[in-house]
Amino acid sequence: xxxxxxxxxxxxxxxxxxxxxxxxxxxxxxxxxxxxxxxxxxxxxxxxxxxxxxxxxxxxxxxxxxxxxxxxxxxxxxxxxxxxxxxxxxxxxxxxxxxxxxxxxxxxxxxxxxxxxxxxxxxxxxxxxxxxxxxxxxxxxxxxxxxxxxxxxxxxxxxxxxxxxxxxxxxxxxxxxxxxxxxxxxxxxxxxxxxxxxxxxxxxxxxxxxxxxxxxxxxxxxxxxxxxxxxxxxxxxxxxxxxxxxxxxxxxxxxxxxxxxxxxxxxxxxxxxxxxxxxxxxxxxxxx
Numbered sequence: 001x002x003x004x005x006x007x008x009x010x011x012x013x014x015x016x017x018x019x020x021x022x023x024x025x026x027x028x029x030x031x032x033x034x035x036x037x038x039x040x041x042x043x044x045x046x047x048x049x050x051x052x053x054x055x056x057x058x059x060x061x062x063x064x065x066x067x068x069x070x071x072x073x074x075x076x077x078x079x080x081x082x083x084x085x086x087x088x089x090x091x092x093x094x095x096x097x098x099x100x101x102x103x104x105x106x107x108x109x110x111x112x113x114x115x116x117x118x119x120x121x122x123x124x125x126x127x128x129x130x131x132x133x134x135x136x137x138x139x140x141x142x143x144x145x146x147x148x149x150x151x152x153x154x155x156x157x158x159x160x161x162x163x164x165x166x167x168x169x170x171x172x173x174x175x176x177x178x179x180x181x182x183x184x185x186x187x188x189x190x191x192x193x194x195x196x197x198x199x200x201x202x203x204x205x206x207x208x209x210x211x212x213x214x215x216x217x218x219x220x221x222x223x224x225x226x227x228x229x230x231x232x233x234x235x236x237x238x239x240x241x242x243x244x245x246x247x248x249x250x251x252x253x254x255x256x257x258x259x260x261x262x263x264x265x266x267x268x269x270x271x272x273x274x275x276x277x278x279x280x281x282x283x284x285x286x287x288x
Contacts, residue, residue: 093272114280148288154278158266166264172232178255190250196225197239201247
């Protein structure tokens with residue numbers, strides 16, 4: 001049973017009766033101002049829960065008597081911004097992208113609006129600075145799989161790459177050569193490909209690899225390995241690699257192939273927004 005609180009002989013405050021290893025706990029009451037503040041916060045919390053959305057339910061939160069909605073507030077702010085930019089967006093939708101430079105004000109707006117579109121929808125793959133990552137192209141250089149003029153960029157953004165959503169998506173497919181080439185042939189081809197832009201892993205296999213390349217790869221990557229943009233076949237002679245240019249990675253690419261997919265944005269963005277992000281990407285430094 002708990003001990004009865006007692007007074008200490010030296011007029012110390014009353015104790016709670018708890019004791020641990022000879023240490024006793026004083027029974028000091030909380031300051032009255034602190035208690036009243038605590039009670040006020042409880043009353044305020046109850047009032048807030050009644051007036052504003054507060055308690056999560058199965059599909060939504062309690063609406064609150066005031067009918068306040070942060071979503072509606074954001075929607076109103078977005079509508080205000082869209083209304084303010086409506087004239088510029090309309091002008092951008094009507095202008096020919098190839099003639100954009102002839103309209104400096106529209107071009108300036110397009111690049112700034114395109115930056116926002118890019119950071120919202122494209123940066124997740126291409127990076128906030130558009131430098132890309134493994135498997136995601138660098139948009140700052142002048143090496144383009146499907147072309148880097150502004151019309152080509154617009155087509156790529158609007159329809160995407162190798163997706164099954166847009167019938168106009170850019171499409172090509174690299175065979176998995178591991179299904180019909182021997183490992184020795186793949187090793188030779190990899191050494192030849194590496195020799196086009198640097199040092200092969202085994203120079204003795206380069207001549208054999210050239211034969212394998214001409215028989216199987218040149219139809220897409222061209223006889224000199226410089227690629228073909230109409231097919232999205234990358235240039236293999238520039239030492240710029242989308243998935244990596246070391247020997248093991250090149251062997252993996254030849255064996256299993258690559259099949260990068262980009263979604264179409266014409267079904268999610270307005271035509272003016274697609275034009276804006278195309279203009280933004282085009283002016284980053286690698287646009288032709």
